Amino acid sequence: MAKGFGDFRYMTFDVVGTLIDFEGGLVGSLEAIAREAGVPFDGEEALNLYRAARYMPDVQHFPDDLVRVYGVIAPKLGLPAGESHAQRLRDAVKDWRPFPDSTDALARLAKRYKLIAMTNAQRWAFEHFSRALGNPFHAGFTVDDTGTEKPDPAFFEQVFAFVEKEGGSREQILHVAQSQYHDIGISRKLGLTNCWIQRRHAQAGYGGTIEPERFTEPDFHFTSMGALADAVESRLVA
Missing domain, CATH: 3.40.50.1000 (HAD superfamily/HAD-like)
Known part of the structure; x- marks a missing residue:
């Protein structure tokens, strides 16, 4: 019953x-970096790349893992590389x-x-x-x-x-x-x-x-x- x-x-x-x-926070954080860098940005593409990167064998605990994930997806999205941007994505989580x-x-x-x-x-x-x-x-x-x-x-x-x-x-x-x-x-x-x-x-x-x-x-x-x-x-x- x-x-x-x-x-x-x-x-x-x-x-x-x-x-x-989560999706709004992640996309918004990445889009802000793209806007500052002057590169085009596609939110759904970013989510697809995130999903693939998040479930790689070397995955770490979320959201600290966003530092690693950024390093994987940034080149594919045309975003600037570097530890500072990766850390920025991780730290932005507290404001989602x-x-x-x-x-x-x-x-x-x-x-x-x-x-x-x-x-x-x-x-x-x-x-x-x-x-x-x-x-x-x-x-x-x-x-x-x-x-x-x-x-x-x-x-x-x-x-x-x-x-x-x-x-x-x-x-x-x-x-x-x-x-x-x-x-x-x-x-x-x-x-x-x-x-x-x-x-x-x-x-x-x-x-x-x-x-x-x-x-x-x-x-x-x-x-x-x-x-x-x-x-x-x-x-x-x-």
């Missing part, structure tokens, strides 16, 4: 790409902004659920993201805390252990994310109810996120966090 919003005690969230405008609907939606959802962040970003970056979002989280798990990245089941297992210590269970979790590869597919395999926030609904392809081997049909599907919060409020009596 399908679950309703009243069946959950927790909502777990991917952060970068779901709540924080939430999607316009994220902060309000999280504040509304926090009235009904315990919100837990699950991000492949490092702790230093998550602290900036959380502040930008209004610090709505009951708990936050980063790659520094877990020692691994989604879609590794071990990341999720640490969150399950935390919830169980509070007397909860994975059956009481709704996992909310935009990435089919990192979140929706693996959450289904682990028995979680999930909610796909399709941020790129008006665009083709997967942008800066790796394409999954197969598409997973989510339990809930919205194109924004605002739509999720609206649905929760409309279906639950205060």
Whole structure:
């Protein structure tokens, strides 16, 4: 029997790409460098190059890995090389902004659920993201805390252990994310109810996120966090 919003005690969230405008932040940061250098710039090309570079064998933790990534993609985009520009891209992450609907939606959802962040970003970056979002989280798990990245089941297992210590269970979790590869597919395999926030609904392809081997049909599907919060409020009596 399908679950309703009243069946959950927790909502777990991917952060970068779901709540924080990752593609807008990355493209905007690279575009600023291109503008200063006086070279043409294509945002979708940059995302495609980023995706390929991000998943090379020598990948490091995000966002420190942006220094390495810049060195890979800059020549292909005609951008100036050098450590200073690479470091500039990495440092710009602290100023990446939430999607316009994220902060309000999280504040509304926090009235009904315990919100837990699950991000492949490092702790230093998550602290900036959380502040930008209004610090709505009951708990936050980063790659520094877990020692691994989604879609590794071990990341999720640490969150399950935390919830169980509070007397909860994975059956009481709704996992909310935009990435089919990192979140929706693996959450289904682990028995979680999930909610796909399709941020790129008006665009083709997967942008800066790796394409999954197969598409997973989510339990809930919205194109924004605002739509999720609206649905929760409309279906639950205060």
